[in-house]
Amino acid sequence: MQQDGKKRIWSDYQKEIADDHFFYVRSCIRQSFFPGSEQFFLHFMRDILGKDVYENPSHTTCTGIGYHGDVVPLATIMTVVARHFALMKESGYKNIAISCVTSFGIYTEIIETWKHFPEELEKTREYLYKATGREFDVPENMAHTSDIIYKFRNEIAEKAKYKLINKETGEPLNVVEHIGCHYSKMFPKYGVGGAEFPNVLGGMIDSWGGKVIDYPERRHCCGFGFRQYLVQANRGYSLSNTVKKFESMKPFKPDFVLTNCPGCNMFMDKWQYTMKEMEGTVYGENGESIPILTYEELAGLVLGINPWDLGLQFHMVQSEPLLKKIGIEYDPDNKFKTKDGRQMPVPQNLINA
Amino acid sequence: MPEKKHIAVIGAGAAGMEAAGQLARSGYLVTLLEKDGQTGGHVKDWYHLFPDRRDSKEVIEYLKKQAGHKNVTLRTGITVQRLEKNNGLFVIKTSGDGEIKSDAIIVATGFDLFRSERKEEYGYGIYDNIITSADLETLFRKNEIRRHNGEIPRKVGFIHCVGSRDEKVGNVYCSKLCCITAVKQAMEVKKHIPDARVFCFYMDMRMGGAMYEELYKESQEKYGINYIRGKLSEVSENIENKLVVKVEDTLAGRPLKMELDMLVLMAGMEMSKSGLDLARSSGLQTGENRFFAPADHHFGSNKSKTDGVFYAGACTAPMNITDTISHARAAAADVIDYFRNQES
Numbered sequence: 218m219q220q221d222g223k224k225r226i227w228s229d230y231q232k233e234i235a236d237d238h239f240f241y242v243r244s245c246i247r248q249s250f251f252p253g254s255e256q257f258f259l260h261f262m263r264d265i266l267g268k269d270v271y272e273n274p275s276h277t278t279c280t281g282i283g284y285h286g287d288v289v290p291l292a293t294i295m296t297v298v299a300r301h302f303a304l305m306k307e308s309g310y311k312n313i314a315i316s317c318v319t320s321f322g323i324y325t326e327i328i329e330t331w332k333h334f335p336e337e338l339e340k341t342r343e344y345l346y347k348a349t350g351r352e353f354d355v356p357e358n359m360a361h362t363s364d365i366i367y368k369f370r371n372e373i374a375e376k377a378k379y380k381l382i383n384k385e386t387g388e389p390l391n392v393v394e395h396i397g398c399h400y401s402k403m404f405p406k407y408g409v410g411g412a413e414f415p416n417v418l419g420g421m422i423d424s425w426g427g428k429v430i431d432y433p434e435r436r437h438c439c440g441f442g443f444r445q446y447l448v449q450a451n452r453g454y455s456l457s458n459t460v461k462k463f464e465s466m467k468p469f470k471p472d473f474v475l476t477n478c479p480g481c482n483m484f485m486d487k488w489q490y491t492m493k494e495m496e497g498t499v500y501g502e503n504g505e506s507i508p509i510l511t512y513e514e515l516a517g518l519v520l521g522i523n524p525w526d527l528g529l530q531f532h533m534v535q536s537e538p539l540l541k542k543i544g545i546e547y548d549p550d551n552k553f554k555t556k557d558g559r560q561m562p563v564p565q566n567l568i569n570a
Numbered sequence: 571m572p573e574k575k576h577i578a579v580i581g582a583g584a585a586g587m588e589a590a591g592q593l594a595r596s597g598y599l600v601t602l603l604e605k606d607g608q609t610g611g612h613v614k615d616w617y618h619l620f621p622d623r624r625d626s627k628e629v630i631e632y633l634k635k636q637a638g639h640k641n642v643t644l645r646t647g648i649t650v651q652r653l654e655k656n657n658g659l660f661v662i663k664t665s666g667d668g669e670i671k672s673d674a675i676i677v678a679t680g681f682d683l684f685r686s687e688r689k690e691e692y693g694y695g696i697y698d699n700i701i702t703s704a705d706l707e708t709l710f711r712k713n714e715i716r717r718h719n720g721e722i723p724r725k726v727g728f729i730h731c732v733g734s735r736d737e738k739v740g741n742v743y744c745s746k747l748c749c750i751t752a753v754k755q756a757m758e759v760k761k762h763i764p765d766a767r768v769f770c771f772y773m774d775m776r777m778g779g780a781m782y783e784e785l786y787k788e789s790q791e792k793y794g795i796n797y798i799r800g801k802l803s804e805v806s807e808n809i810e811n812k813l814v815v816k817v818e819d820t821l822a823g824r825p826l827k828m829e830l831d832m833l834v835l836m837a838g839m840e841m842s843k844s845g846l847d848l849a850r851s852s853g854l855q856t857g858e859n860r861f862f863a864p865a866d867h868h869f870g871s872n873k874s875k876t877d878g879v880f881y882a883g884a885c886t887a888p889m890n891i892t893d894t895i896s897h898a899r900a901a902a903a904d905v906i907d908y909f910r911n912q913e914s
Contacts (some may be wrong), residue, residue: 218807221696222687413690414803433806433814468809 218395218431220517223414224271230401230411234368235358239270240310242301244317245278247479247511248517253528254513255316258362261516265376266369270314272305281319283407285443296344297433298327303351311357314365318478321361322399325407328355359407361400363477367409367417378521385471388473389428393507394418395485397478398438408448418475421512426518427472432463439481459488463500463507471501473508475515481488485509490533490568501538506568508536518545525552535569575909578603578662578672580848583611584633584882584891585898586678591636593900601670603662604646605844609637611680611823617710619891620754621781629891649844653852653879658912660878674905677854677862677874678882678898679845684733684741684838692732693805694835699723699813700805700823702732702837703751715762715832721813723766723831726759727815728752729802730772734838745838745888749776752836753789760793769796769828771817779890780871800826805833836884839888854879862886872901880904 239262243255278415280297283289305313315321331338345351365375381390396415401408410416413436419429420469438445440459445451462485466474487510492498493506501507509532510518517527524545529536530552540547553561575598577589582604590602608614610633616626637644649665654677662670686694686702694700698718701709709715718725730752734745749772756768775797777783789795800817808814812829819826841860850858855875857863862881865873872880882901883894 218698219696222693225687225695227691411690414696431807433808435806436804 223416224241227410227412229407230240230408230416232360232364232407232409234364235270235312235314235360236362236368237312238310239268239312239314239360239365240305240308240356241272241314242276242279242316242320243272244320244479244522245282247316247485249317250479250483250531251511251514251528252526252531253261253517253526256509257513257517257522258366258528260374261369261513261520262365265520266372268538269459271308271310275304279317279320279323281317281323282443282447284323285319286447287444292340292344294323294569295327295330295341296348298324299341299353300349300351302353302355303349305356306352306354306458311354313356313357313359314362316362318361318397318400319480320364321359322397322403324359325399325404328359329404331355332486342502351352352488355507361417361477363417364409366512366516370421373421373516373519374424377425377519379519379543379545381422381425381519381543383542385542389426390542391430391470392422392427393430393432393435393466393469393471393474394422395435395439395474395476395478395481397476397481398442400477402492404497418477422475422517426513428531430471432469432471434462437462437465439476439478439484441480441484446484455484456488456491460492460498461486463489463492466507467500471507471508472542473536475510477512482509482511490566493568501569505538506534508532508534508539508569510536521545523547523551525554533568535567538569574600574780575673575907576601577673577674577676578660578670579676579678579882580614580677581605581611581680581844581883582609582637582646583680583883584613584629584683584894585680585885585901586611587633587637588895588898589676589678589882589902589905590642590811591633591639592899593905594639594641596902596906598641598905600639600716601641601672602620603648603650603664603670604644605649607646609634609644609646612704613685613747615704615707617707618754618758620750621779621785623754623758624653631689643733647718648812650848651851653848653854655876655878665821674878674880674908676835676882676905677845677848677885678878678901679842679848681839681884681888681894682842684739684745684840685734686835686837688739689732689736689835691804692729692802692833692835693807697805697807697813699831700833700835703748703755704837706755706759706834710758710762711819713762717831721831722763724763725767725830726756726763726769726834727813727828727830728756728768728770728834728836730770730836731801732835732837733840735773736838741838741840741859743888744776746776746778747888747890748836748838749774750779750782750785750890752834753777753782753786753795755834757785757789757793759775760795767796768793769798771800771802771815773799773801774897779892788913792908837882842885845885859887870904872897872904875885878908880908 405412
C-alpha cells in the first residue's frame with residue numbers, strides 16, 4: 218500500500234469548509250438512535266471552539282427517506298429543502314452544516330440540479346413562495362458535520378485526553394472507516410478525499426492516533442440502501458450485504474468502525490445483533506462484536522467526555538471492550554442513569570455488555 | 571532548389587525520426603526538435619512489438635539511422651512554445667528565447683499514455699501489485715516479473731480499455747493498440763512464467779491489424795490465455811496482499827470476484843501535453859478526441875489547416891508503429907508536394 222498515492226488523490230478533493238457561523242440542520246434518525254452525537258457537536262463547536270452555530274426550531278425533515286423510498290416526488294423535496302434555505306436566509310446565515318448524510322446528499326443533488334436546470338430552481342422558488350410566502354438563497358458554503366469535525370481534527374488532537382492506541386500493546390487501534398454512499402459517491406468533488414479513497418473519517422483516525430484499515434469490501438454498502446430495507450421483502454438482501462462487509466473486514470481485526478452516516482451506523486450496529494442471533498456469528502475478537510461509532514462520539518471519547526453523556530449505551534453493540542483497550546475511564550453504574558441520578562430501564566440483549 | 575528548403579520537425583519519436591529521415595534523403599535540410607534528452611519516444615521503452623514480437627531495439631536502430639542523416643540537425647531538450655508565420659516563412663519560438671526559422675513544419679508530438687491513477691477505483695499508485703502495460707514492458711526488459719515482495723506472480727490479470735472508450739475520463743475513442751498489446755503481453759508473461767494463469771478482461775477484442783487475429787488465436791490455443799468479457803469495477807487488497815478484482819462477466823451474465831497476484835492496466839493513448847500546448851499557443855485545430863484535427867480525414871490526414879504545417883503519427887490519432895512510419899512518410903511526401911506547388 219502506497220500512502221503517497223492516496224495523498225495524491227486527497228489533494229484533488231479538498232473542499233472549502235466554512236470556519237464559523239453555521240446554520241445547523243439536524244438528522245431525523247440520529248436524534249433517536251445516537252442522541253449524544255448532535256449534542257456533542259453543538260457542545261464542541263459552541264463551548265470548546267467558541268463558534269456560532271444556530272438552530273432554527275422550524276426546521277423539519279428533508280423528506281429524504283420518503284424521496285428514496287419513492288413516496289415523495291422531486292418537486293416536493295426541492296420545495297422542502299428550499300424552505301430550509303429560506304429559514305437560513307431569514308436567520309441571517311450563509312453557511313449550512315448538515316448532520317445527516319442522506320440530507321447532505323439530498324441538498325447536494327438538488328443544488329446540482331438547479332445548477333444544470335435553472336428552470337427547476339425558478340419553479341421551486343415559485344412553489345415555495347406560493348405555499349409559504351418565503352424566499353430563499355442557495356447556501357454559500359455547504360458542509361456535512363463530519364467535514365467540520367475533519368476541519369477541526371487537529372484542534373481535537375491538541376486537546377485530546379486519549380489517543381486511539383491500545384493501552385496494553387502500545388499499538389494504534391485498527392479502525393474501519395465507512396462513509397455513507399450519499400456523502401461523496403454521487404458527487405465526489407463535495408467529499409473530503411473524493412469517493413474511492415475518502416479521507417474525511419480517515420483524516421480524523423490518523424490525527425487521533427489510529428490506523429485506517431483498507432479491506433476488500435471497504436466501498437460496499439452498509440446494507441441499508443433505502444429500498445433494500447424499506448421494502449420488507451428485500452430485508453434479507455440488506456442483511457446479506459452487511460454480512461459480506463463484516464466477513465471482509467474480519468481478518469483485519471478491526472477494533473471499531475467509524476461512520477458518518479446515520480443509516481450506516483444503525484445498520485452495521487443492529488445487524489450485528491441479528492447476525493449473532495441468526496447464526497451465532499460475531500466479527501470482532503474474543504467472541505465480541507465490533508463497536509460502531511459516529512465521528513462525534515469518537516471525537517468526544519478522544520476529548521475525555523463521559524461515554525454515557527455521548528450516548529454510547531444506546532448502541533446495540535456496546536463499547537466497553539473498546540473503552541478498556543484505550544483506557545477510557547467510565548462508571549458502569551451510571552450507564553443507564555439520568556443526569557439527576559434516576560435509574561432508566563436497562564435494555565435487554567445488548568451485545569458486548 | 572530543394573536543398574535550400576528547411577523543415578522543422580517537432581518531436582523525435584518514431585514519426586518525427588522517420589519523417590526527418592525521409593526529407594533528408596530527398597535533399598532537404600531538417601532540424602529535428604525533441605523536448606526530452608533523447609530520441610525514440612515511447613518505442614525505446616518497449617520490449618517486444620506485436621505482431622511478430624520483434625525487439626523494439628531493432629526499430630530504434632532503424633529510426634536512428636534514418637534520423638542520423640547528415641542533413642538532419644538534432645536538437646534535444648528543446649521545447650517548442652509557439653509557431654508564427656510571416657510571409658510564408660515560419661518562426662518557431664522555443665524554450666530559452668530561442669528561434670528557429672523554417673519553410674515548413676511537421677508536427678510529430680506523439681501521444682501521452684493515459685495516467686492510470688486517474689481511474690481511482692483501479693488503485694494504480696496505491697496498491698503495490700498494480701502496474702501499467704508500460705511498466706510491464708520495463709519488467710520484461712529486465713527479465714524481472716515479480717510482485718512487490720519479490721515473489722513470482724502466478725495469477726495475472728490484464729485490464730483492457732484503461733482510459734479508452736471511457737466517458738467518465740473524457741475519452742470516448744478506442745486507443746486501438748491496447749487489445750493487441752494485451753494479447754502480446756499475456757503471451758510474454760506465459761513465456762516468462764509458464765505455470766502462470768493469465769486472464770484478460772475486455773469490452774471487445776478489437777483485432778483490426780495484420781496478423782492480430784492470428785495472434786489472438788495463438789494466445790488461446792498455445793498459451794491458454796483466458797479472455798473474460800467484462801469491465802473492471804474496482805480493485806482492493808485482501809489481508810494476504812492479493813489483489814481482489816470485481817468484474818461483471820457479461821457473457822456468463824454474472825458478477826465475478828477474483829484474487830490476483832498482479833494486475834496490468836492497459837493504459838490508453840491521449841493527445842500529448844506538448845501537442846495540446848502547441849495547439850493552444852499556435853491556433854492549431856484539435857478534434858473532439860483532443861488530437862490534432864487533420865484538414866481532411868480522407869485526403870489530407872497529414873495536413874493541418876495552416877498551409878505549410880503538417881502532422882505525422884500519433885499526434886493525430888492512436889496509431890501503431892507500422893502506421894506511424896507510413897504516416898510519417900506520407901507527411902514527408904506532402905511537404906515535398908507543398909514545396910513543388912510553391913515552385914510551379
